[in-house]
Each structure stands twice: as structure tokens, then as C-alpha cells.
Amino acid sequence: MKIWPLLVTVFASAVLMAETCPTPKVEKSIQRKTAKPKTPAMPAIMEPKSIDSENAQCTLSMRNKVHFQVVGQGVAPVNTISPAQAMALAKRAAIADAYRQLGEKICGVRIEGRDLVRxxxxxxxTVRTQINAIIRNAKILDTRFKNGLYEVEMEVTIDGKRWYDRLSR
Amino acid sequence: MVRPPFALIALFASLPVFAGDFYLSYHLVARDHAVAYEKLSISAAMTTFSGHFIEICRFPSPQTRFQTFAKNHRKDLLECLQKSAIWLRSYETYTNLLRQRDTVSLRIPPTRLKVDFNEGFVIIKRDLERGGD
Structure with missing residues (x-):
């Protein structure tokens, strides 16, 4: 006999809740418009999956390592006293160029442009580029000398375990 | 009760025969892919260094003088120190879409080194706390 008043109050409260907290409505008309875009035939390179996977390889995380590889080039100066000295100096120049390329890749380039209008x-x-960097643990992978041009292949490995915390600040 | 002198001999054999503290600095300028200026400076320290030194490279060499070693093994020494840390500064200028000059400057600031000559090896240790970086 005491169940009826309880049922009535529950029903009344349910009706009130339904009025005060209406369920969100989904605008179906808008969804229909955006749901079916015209999809032209996309080439394989433009597929979003392939772009994501490529970016994932270049992105540093706690678990991966990113390798930066460059090839520096150097030529011997004109006023050398022997071919050996020329080769040694060409190698130095190639190493310097390789370091510069590593600096460009890792630390970026500051660019200053000036136009004079008369x-x-x-x-x-005038465009002036500038790089300022400190580079550590660069490895020389390979060196070759051909036709007066010295080439040095250099690599820097950035380990996510060590650098992710510092670079993500 | 006479103790054999083996322990003493072993102790002296393990100690470096010659050792020294040095300051080293290096500067290279390359313009348009050719070396324009290069200078390696080595100076013996007037006081003994204290601090935390870590071995960065070891070369087999019979020499017992660091200056002579640096002269003969300049290339190896520089590669070792450059790997440890190097300061890079580079400029490039283009005027009216034509490149005018490209300059790269590599510099190792004055760095504190401890050099040990031990059993035919030259051991180079670098101060990582005050190594110029």
C-alpha cells in the first residue's frame, strides 16, 4: 500500500529531470553535408597514413633515437706547399662544412633580409644567414677524396632517453 | 717479517709516469669551402687542476711530451676534441640572389686537459664541469 506514493514521486522527478536536462541533439543535416565530401582520386603519396608514419620517424620521443646525417664538402686552397697539405686542409674544410650543415639541421638558421629601394x-x-650552435658527439662515418673535392660524411645521434625531457620544455 | 716489495712496485707501475695539466684552444675559419685560418694553442697550466676529469680519448704513442705529441698527432687529437664539443658559427650572404661569401668558424674555447703518459699510451682527460662549454 505504501508503494504508490513512492512510484508517483519517482515518476514526477523523472519528468522534471527530462525537462531541465534535455538530451543533446545531433544536427543531422550538418553531419550529412560534411559526411560525404567529394573525394577525388588521391595519389599514394598524399595518403595521410604515409605522411604520419614519415613524421613519426622524424619526431623525437622517449623511446627512439633520431639520426642526423650530412655530407660536408671541402676544396684545397690555392697556395699550398704540397698535395698532402692541400688534402689535409680540404678535409678540415669539409669537416667545417659538415658541422655547419648539422647546425642548420639541429639548431636552425637565423635569416636576415634587407631590401634597398631607390x-x-x-x-x-641582401639575404644574410647565420648559425650559432654547439655540437657534441658528431661521428665521422666516411671520408672520400675525388677530383680535388674532399667529402666527409658525418652523423649526430640524439637519444630520446637523454634529450626528450630537455628539448620538450 | 720482511714484506716483499711487490706491492710497492705494483703501485708505482700503476701510476702514470708522466702527467701534466694543459689548456688547449682551437680556431678554424673556412671561407667558400677552403680553410682560410687555423690555429691550435696549447699552454701548460701554472697550477694543478682540480675537479672531475673524464677520459675522452687514448692514443698509443711512445712520446712523453704533450706538445710533441700534439704536433705529430694533430689530426687525431683534433678529431677527439671536436667530438667532445665544438662551437660553430656560420655566415652566408646573398646579394641580388648571388652568393657573396660563405664563412664557417669552428672554435674550441680554452679547455682544461689532464694528459697522462702511461705504458705507451697517451690518455687525455677533459674537465666536463669547466670545459669551456
């Missing part, structure tokens, strides 16, 4: 015409346009 009589409503550009008379001089």
Missing part, C-alpha cells in the same frame, strides 16, 4: 625600384637585395 626611385621606387629595388636597387639592392
Amino acid at each position: 626611385n621606387m625600384m629595388i636597387s639592392r637585395s
Whole structure:
């Protein structure tokens, strides 16, 4: 006999809740418009999966290592006293170039552009690039000398375990 | 009760025969892919270094003087020190879309080194706390 008042109060509260907290409505018309875009035939390179996987390889995480590989080139100066000295100096220049390329890749390049306009015409346009970096643990993988050009292959490995915390700050 | 002198001999044999503390600095400038300037400076320290030194390279060499060793094994020494740390500065200028000059400067700032000559090896240790970086 005492169940009826309880049932009535539960029903009344349910009706009130339904009015005060209406369920969110999904705008089906908008969804229909966006759900079926015209998909032209995309080439294989433009597939989002392949781009994501490529980015994942270049992104540093706690568990992976990123390798930066460059090839530096150097030539011997004109005023050398022997071919051996020329070769040694060419190698130094190649190492310096390889370090510069590593600096470009890892630390980035600062670019400054200046245009000089005279009589409503550009008379001089200057672009100056600058790199400032400290590079550690660069490995020389290979060296070769051919036709007066010395090439040095160099690599820097960044370990996520060590560098992720510092670089993600 | 006479103790054999083996322990003493072993102790002296394990100690480096010659050792020294040095400052080393290096500067190289390359312009348009050719070396324009290069200088390696080595100076013996006036006081003994203290601190935490870590071995960075070891070369087999019978020499007992660091200056002579650096002269004969300049290439190896520089590769070892460059691997440890190097400061890079590079400039490139383009005017009216034509490249004017490309300059790369590599520098090892004055670095504290402890050099041991032991059993035909030259052992180079670097101060990582005050190594110029």
C-alpha cells in the first residue's frame, strides 16, 4: 500500500529531470553535408597514413633515437706547399662544412633580409644567414677524396632517453 | 717479517709516469669551402687542476711530451676534441640572389686537459664541469 506514493514521486522527478536536462541533439543535416565530401582520386603519396608514419620517424620521443646525417664538402686552397697539405686542409674544410650543415639541421638558421629601394625600384637585395650552435658527439662515418673535392660524411645521434625531457620544455 | 716489495712496485707501475695539466684552444675559419685560418694553442697550466676529469680519448704513442705529441698527432687529437664539443658559427650572404661569401668558424674555447703518459699510451682527460662549454 505504501508503494504508490513512492512510484508517483519517482515518476514526477523523472519528468522534471527530462525537462531541465534535455538530451543533446545531433544536427543531422550538418553531419550529412560534411559526411560525404567529394573525394577525388588521391595519389599514394598524399595518403595521410604515409605522411604520419614519415613524421613519426622524424619526431623525437622517449623511446627512439633520431639520426642526423650530412655530407660536408671541402676544396684545397690555392697556395699550398704540397698535395698532402692541400688534402689535409680540404678535409678540415669539409669537416667545417659538415658541422655547419648539422647546425642548420639541429639548431636552425637565423635569416636576415634587407631590401634597398631607390626611385621606387629595388636597387639592392641582401639575404644574410647565420648559425650559432654547439655540437657534441658528431661521428665521422666516411671520408672520400675525388677530383680535388674532399667529402666527409658525418652523423649526430640524439637519444630520446637523454634529450626528450630537455628539448620538450 | 720482511714484506716483499711487490706491492710497492705494483703501485708505482700503476701510476702514470708522466702527467701534466694543459689548456688547449682551437680556431678554424673556412671561407667558400677552403680553410682560410687555423690555429691550435696549447699552454701548460701554472697550477694543478682540480675537479672531475673524464677520459675522452687514448692514443698509443711512445712520446712523453704533450706538445710533441700534439704536433705529430694533430689530426687525431683534433678529431677527439671536436667530438667532445665544438662551437660553430656560420655566415652566408646573398646579394641580388648571388652568393657573396660563405664563412664557417669552428672554435674550441680554452679547455682544461689532464694528459697522462702511461705504458705507451697517451690518455687525455677533459674537465666536463669547466670545459669551456
